[in-house]
Amino acid sequence: MNKSSNVNKMTYDHIKSIAFDADDTLWVNETFFRDAEDQFCALLHEYISYEECQKRLFEMEMRNLPMYGYGIKPFTLSLIEAAIEITNNNVSIATITKIIELGKMMLGAPVQLLDGIEEVLSTLSRKRKLVVATKGDLLDQERKLEKSGLARYFHHIEVMSDKQPKNYEKLVHHLDLEPQEFLMVGNSLKSDIVPVLEIGGNAFHIPFHTTWLHEEVADKIEHVNFKELSKASELINILK
Known part of the structure; x- marks a missing residue:
């Protein structure tokens, strides 16, 4: 330039x-994503460290970006996929439900x-x-x-x-x-x-x-x- x-x-x-x-x-927008990321990594703390969780989630988001695009819904799908991958397919239905609720809370958050x-x-x-x-x-x-x-x-x-x-x-x-x-x-x-x-x-x-x-x-x-x-x-x- x-x-x-x-x-x-x-x-x-x-x-x-x-x-x-x-x-x-x-x-405000990004703050909600980072808060959801913190809660997501807390859900998986028995499987992976917080830092590694952040890294794996970002990698998943980048892989999905060309197909899903941007926004809360693609982010929620990436959370679910990352949970499945991180836990080697052992993530519980209860945890998946909590992840879906995270996405819904973001969609319903006040502006x-x-x-x-x-x-x-x-x-x-x-x-x-x-x-x-x-x-x-x-x-x-x-x-x-x-x-x-x-x-x-x-x-x-x-x-x-x-x-x-x-x-x-x-x-x-x-x-x-x-x-x-x-x-x-x-x-x-x-x-x-x-x-x-x-x-x-x-x-x-x-x-x-x-x-x-x-x-x-x-x-x-x-x-x-x-x-x-x-x-x-x-x-x-x-x-x-």
């Missing part, structure tokens, strides 16, 4: 549409908005078209958006199977925009930032305190269209 000495001088009057990731950008996000959306929606651009299970994401009370701020909702450059190109085309007129805001460098920069769009990163290992990137990003923020409320002054 290209370095630039003018990053701080960037203006954003040319931005016509702002897309927001949903999970851990609009509301916890991140601090200040509704004010940000309310302010920005007065001047620009806002979009939700997220990945995961369609039914679950629609449920969370409805529970959140944020749907009224968005011009368009896009639930992607993945977040690769081609997925963003399709979204930008659907919005009838040029890539440079599009801004993506999200917590994942891998999914929300890098692919958008690759197609010539703009991307703002707002880190969340917990990040799934699969979403981490090793290299520091330096790009004229990239900006690192500490909280969502900073968007109001930057994009005013």
Whole structure:
């Protein structure tokens, strides 16, 4: 990626549409997965250490990702498969039942908005078209958006199977925009930032305190269209 000495001088009057990731950008998500992982590994403590359990579960998730995709339901299936594998087919029906209940609890969890996000959306929606651009299970994401009370701020909702450059190109085309007129805001460098920069769009990163290992990137990003923020409320002054 290209370095630039003018990053701080960037203006954003040319931005016509702002897309927001949903999970851990609009509301809390990853925390529920990590809590479920802790409970899962506690269920299997007689078979395996916590660290090894985490490792084996992540490996199972990565094997299943191409087939199942992202979200709570695929995660629950991976929990069940990992339990069967870890216990060498000796996992009890009672434990499987508890794992299924973990998934249902996640699906039924209340939506916890991140601090200040509704004010940000309310302010920005007065001047620009806002979009939700997220990945995961369609039914679950629609449920969370409805529970959140944020749907009224968005011009368009896009639930992607993945977040690769081609997925963003399709979204930008659907919005009838040029890539440079599009801004993506999200917590994942891998999914929300890098692919958008690759197609010539703009991307703002707002880190969340917990990040799934699969979403981490090793290299520091330096790009004229990239900006690192500490909280969502900073968007109001930057994009005013």
